[in-house]
C-alpha cells in the first residue's frame with residue numbers, strides 16, 4: 115500500500131513535481147495534424163501548463179504560452195500569418211520560438227519586440243500526430259515506433275479527454291484480469307441493459323448465437339473472454355511485457371505468453387491489433403489526453419501511406435452518467451466506454467492509500483516500482499529509460515508483440531500472412547467503432563452500421579472521491 119505522499123509523487127505532474135519532471139523527458143503527442151486543416155489553433159493543457167498549438171500560413175507548427183505577453187489575452191483566438199501567430203487584441207506577432215516579431219502600436223524603431231519572448235516548446239510531427247517536448251536540453255529524438263512510420267499501412271487517430279489522473283489509466287494496462295470481468299461479464303451485462311442480449315450467461319461463456327446476428331463486423335465486441343491460467347509481467351528494454359496464458363492454449367504455443375504484450379515506458383500501450391497504440395498524456399493532475407492510434411493493412415478501397423494531413427482524426431465519446439446520476443448504458447457496449455467509467459469512477463486522482471492489492475495486481479506493483487526507480491535515476495542526474503538519442507537506432511523501432519507470428523517483416527513493412535484478418539482486426543480498445551475509416555468501409559461493403567453514437571457524458575462519475 116502506498117502512503118499519501120507516495121501517491122502524490124507518482125501522480126502529480128505539474129512543473130517542478132518529480133513525476134512532472136520525469137514525464138517532461140519524453141515527447142508527448144498533443145494533437146492530430148489534420149485537425150489543423152480546419153482550425154489553425156488548438157488549446158493545449160499539458161503537464162499542468164496552458165499552451166496554444168498553432169499552424170501558421172507557412173505550414174509551421176508552434177507551441178506557445180496560451181497568454182499573450184502584452185495583456186494576457188488567450189492566443190487561441192490568434193490570427194495565423196505567413197510566419198507566426200498574431201494576437202487578436204493588439205496584434206503582437208510571435209514565431210514558433212516564442213520570439214515577438216512585431217508590436218504594431220509601438221514606434222517603428224522600437225527595440226521592445228526583440229526583448230519579448232513568450233514561453234515556447236519544440237514540436238515535431240510524426241505519423242499524423244503533433245508531438246511536444248517540455249523537458250531540458252538536449253532534446254532527445256522523437257521515437258520512430260513502428261506504427262508511426264511503417265510502410266504500406268492506413269492510419270487513423272481517435273482522441274478524447276478522460277477526467278482522471280493518467281496513472282490509473284496506465285495501471286489498467288498492467289491489469290490483464292480486468293478483461294475477464296469488465297470486458298467480459300460486465301460487457302454482457304451492458305448489452306443486456308440496452309436490450310441486445312437476453313441472457314448474460316456465465317463469465318467465460320461464449321456469446322449466445324442471437325448476439326451475433328445484428329452486430330457489425332468490427333464495432334461491437336463483447337463477452338468472448340478467456341480465463342487467464344497465468345498472467346505475469348517482465349521488464350524489457352522499452353518497458354514492460356504483459357504475458358498471458360489463456361485457457362485452451364498450449365503454454366509453449368501461446369504467443370501471448372511467449373512474446374507478451376508491450377507497455378512502452380512511460381505512457382504507451384500497444385493495442386491488441388499489434389500496430390496500434392493507446393497513449394495516455396497527462397494534461398494535469400486530473401485530466402488525460404487520450405490517443406487511440408491505429409494503423410492497419412489496407413482494406414479494399416483504402417489508400418495506404420497517407421500524407422500526414424490526410425490521416426483522419428475522430429472523437430471518442432467519454433462514458434459517464436446522465437443528469438440524474440445513472441450510467442448511460444449505450445456508451446458501455448464497447449471496451450473503450452467500459453474502461454472510461456472504470457478509470458474515472460476511481461476518482462479524479464485515486465487514493466491508493468485506501469486500496470488492497472492482491473497477487474493479481476503484481477503488474478501494477480512492478481509499474482509503480484519502475485516509475486519510482488526511473489524518477490530516482492533522473493533525480494540523481496542520470497537519463498531515465500526509453501529516451502532515444504542514437505539516430506541509427508531510430509529509423510524504425512520494432513517492438514515485439516503478441517501477434518508477431520502472423521507477419522513477415524521486410525524492410526519497413528510488416529506483411530500480414532492473412533491480410534483479411536489484419537484489416538478486420540484493427541482495434542484499440544474497440545474505439546474502432548467511432549473510427550471514420552471503419553464507418554466508410556462498412557458503408558462500402560454494405561455492413562451493418564452502428565446506431566447513432568451517444569454523445570459524451572455531461573458528467574463523468576463523481577459519486578466518490580476514489
Ligand code: FES
Pocket residue numbers: 182183184185186187201202203204205206
Ligand atoms: S494582449 Fe496580445 S497584443 Fe495586447
Ligand SMILES: [Fe+2]
Pocket residue numbers: 286292293296297449453
Ligand atoms: Fe480495458
